[in-house]
Amino acid sequence: MNISKKPILLAGIILLALPLAAAAQQPARKGSRMTREEYIDRYKSIAVEQMERYGIPASITMAQGILESDCGNSTLSKSSNNHFGIKCKKNWTGERVFHDDDARGECFRAYPSVEASYHDHAEFLDSQPRYDSLFVYASNDYRSWARGLKAAGYATAPDYAQRLIRIIEECELHLLDRPDGERLYASSKPAQNEPEEWFSGQSSVEQGARSSELVDPDDYRVTINAHRGYNVYATNGVHYVLAKEGDTFERLGELFRIAPRNLRKFNDLKDKRAQPMTGEVVYIERKKRLWEGNARHHVCRQGETAYAVGQSYGLRTAAVEKLNGLRRGETLQAGRELRIR
Structure with missing residues (x-):
């Protein structure tokens, strides 16, 4: 398998508890x-830690480890x-x-x-940069991550994404991507029977708004569930919360188990110092390219x-700009109609 890697420095690593470190370094039984x-049981805690720090699904990390190392049995891994x-490369x-x-x-790294x-x-x-597009996916969207890894050139095998997905689903590794995932995995509860903690309500859009050509998106705001003191809403099928006074992306990321950098990407914020304002919409998953209602236009305010x-x-800024031929950051005049689908 051809896996092209660039070297990076191992920096800022947070040490795990000693029992975990000891388990991670324990060699396989001879012969x-x-x-x-056994592989999953030994390394799943490390994969979950990386998910919490970086937003990489633990299921993806585990599936790649299983596939690339043959469950720790390959000559290279031993x-x-x-x-x-990961290959050495020049640096x-x-x-x-x-x-x-x-x-x-x-040459491979040791x-x-x-x-x-x-x-x-994880680092x-x-x-x-070629993997930046992956981090707009939620940490429980393992299928998009698998396909994204293949598209970004992680491996040349044409069925690489399918192999990762198959491992994840056969081993129920997607349970690790959920809140309290290690407990869920240990109890072997099927994923389809475990509702997402903050997506667990029934969602339905008011039908009256669909018949209008010009739509008020607030008509599509649906409360899904409460999670740790926050109401979770959905617009265009995309989930979000309203920021409270004093909120930061770091705090919200901890509550929703999403890396702060991913929250900024979900909300189209490039400034790494950006923080939400009180009452501001904060999306907790990736926005969409097109409006899924029947309406085609939005009438702009000044x-x-x-x-x-x-x-x-619930649309990506770049998608709105592309649909309407807008310059980045362009201020719009009152009454202008923008395409939204």
Whole structure:
């Protein structure tokens, strides 16, 4: 499998508890193959930690580890603790081993522990621009992550995404992506019978709004459920909350188990210092490209922007701009009609 990697520095790693670290570094039994179940049990806590820090689904991390390392049984993983097939490239300054892959004697990174390999994998996905598009997906959207990894060139195998998805679903790894995921996984509850904690209500859009050509998006605001003191709403099928006084993306990210950088991306904010204002809509999953109601247009208010329209309708700012040929940040005149689908 051809997996092109650029080296990165392992920086800012938060140490795990000693029992976890010891478990992560424990070698496989001599003369025996580690099973999928043993592999998952040994490393799932590390995968969940990376999800909480970076927003990478724990299910994706586990599936890649299973696939790339053959459940820790491959020659590469045994000789170097490299469970994700990350190659050295020219800037790697750490330990290395040589292994036949697409070519003979290719250089691969070596790690002091499997835990370090997991950390490097998360840092790599987080730091490389070609994977930026993945972080707009929710940390429970493993299918989009799997397809995105393939599209971004993580591996050349044409069925790479399907193989990841199959592993996740066969092993019910998607349970790890949920709040209290390790407990859910341990109890082996089927994913379809476990409602999302903050998506668990029944959602229905008022039908009266669908018959109007020009639509008020507030007619499509539906309360889904309460989560840790926040009402969760849906517009255009996209879930959001209203920021409270003193809220930050870091606090909301902790409550909803979403990386703060992902919350900023979900809300089309490029400034890493940006914080929500009191009463502001904060989307907790990726917005859509098109309005899914019957209405086709929005009538602008004076001074409105594509960003404001997108936040009202659950649409990505770039999609609103593209649909209407707008310049980035362009201020709109009152009465102008914008296409929303």
